[in-house]
Amino acid sequence: MSTSNASPRHVPPLLWLAVVVLVTINLRPFLTASGPLGQAIQSATGMDLRTFSWLTLLPMALMGAGAWLAPSALQRLGARRAIAFSLCLIGLGCGLRLAGSSSWMLIATAGLCGCGVALVQGIFPGLIKRQSPHNVAPMMGLYSGALMGGGALGAQISPLAVQWGWSWQAALAMWVIPVLVALPLAWHALGLMQATSTAPRPKGGTAAPAAASDTGWLMRRGRTWLLLLSFGVMNGGYASTVAWLAPFYQTHGWTATQSGSLVAILSIAQAASALAMPALAARSTDRRPWVLATLLMQIAGFAGLAWWPDAFPTLNGIVLGMGLGGCFSLFMVVALDHLPSPTQAGALNALMQGGGFILAALAPWIMAQLLQLSGSWITGWLYQASAAAVVGMLMLRFNPRHYASAMRAPELH
Incomplete structure (x- = not known):
C-alpha cells in the first residue's frame, strides 16, 4: 500500500484540527494590526499613504510569489520542515518589529512575514485534501475561518495594547506569541505523517512522477489562469479593506481603537462566513450560486462605504465581511474541486494563490493612487465594488461538469 495514502491517518483528528487552527491563525495578525495603528506609525516614521x-502590498505580493514555490519546497523539505520554517519566518518578522522605528524596517518585516505566510498558504490546502479527503469543504471552511479570525485578533488587540500603555512597536511585535504556541504542536503533528503531501519517491531515489511534482502542465491550462485572475481581483477587496478601512474611518473622527474594533467585527464576520459557506455549499458540487451571493454582499458593502459610510457602519462591515470571507473560502474549495489528486489539487491551489495574491497586492496601492488623484475615498471603494462585479461575471464559467475537460489532468502512476 502507498504510504502517501495511509500515513495521514496517523494524525489524530483532534490534533489535526488544532494544528490547522493554531497554524492558520498566525497568517493575518501582522497585516491587520497595522491599519488601526496607521496614524501612530505614520507620525513616528513619516510615511505617506502610498508608502x-x-x-x-509587499507581503501580499510575496505571498503570491512564494506560493508558486510552495510545491517545490514541500517536495524538497517535506511538510514538517516547510511549515516549521514558515512559522519561524513569521515569528522573526513579528519579533523584529520591536525595532520598527523606521519605514524601511517595518516594510522589511512585513515582507519577512509574507514569505512565511506564502509557504503555509501554498502547502496547507493540499495537506487538508490529503488528510481529510471526505471533508474538504468544511475543513477549508475551518482553515479560512481561522485565517480571518487571526485577522480579527490583530485588528482588535494591537490598538487595545497601545491603549493599555504599550508602544506601537510592541503592539505589532506581540504576534510572535501565537507563533511560539503553534510551532511545537505543528512540529509534533506533522512528524506523525510518514509521508509529505507529495507522491513518494521510488526506492531508487528518482524523482516523483511528473504529474505529481511538475506544475508546468497546470500553467498551460486556461482554467488555471482564470482561477488566478478571479481569485486575485476578488482578494484585492480584502487587501484594500485591511489596509484602508481603519484609516478611512479615522478621517471621520474615529479613534484607533474604534476603527480597529470595526475591522475586528468585519474580520469576525469574515471568519463566520468562511466557516459556514463551504459547509452550505457542500450540498452541491456547483458552488457558483454561493460564490455569487458573497460577491453581491461585497458590492453592497463597498457601495455602502462609498456613499453611506456613517449610516450603520457596523452592519455594513458585517455584510462586507461575510462577502469577503465566504468568497475566499469558496474559491479555495473550487480550486480543490478541479482535480481529484490531493497533490495536483494542492499545486493548482498554490498557483491560484500565487498569482492571485500578486494581483491582490496592487489593490491597496491603486486605492492610494485614486485617493491622491481624486481627493476622495469614494472612487477607491467604487473601484472595489466594480471588481467584485467583474469576478461575478467570470465565475459563471466555473461549471463543475466541465472541470475534467478544462484541466485534462495527467494520471498519477
Missing part, C-alpha cells in the same frame, strides 16, 4: 500601502 504605508507597502505594509500590505
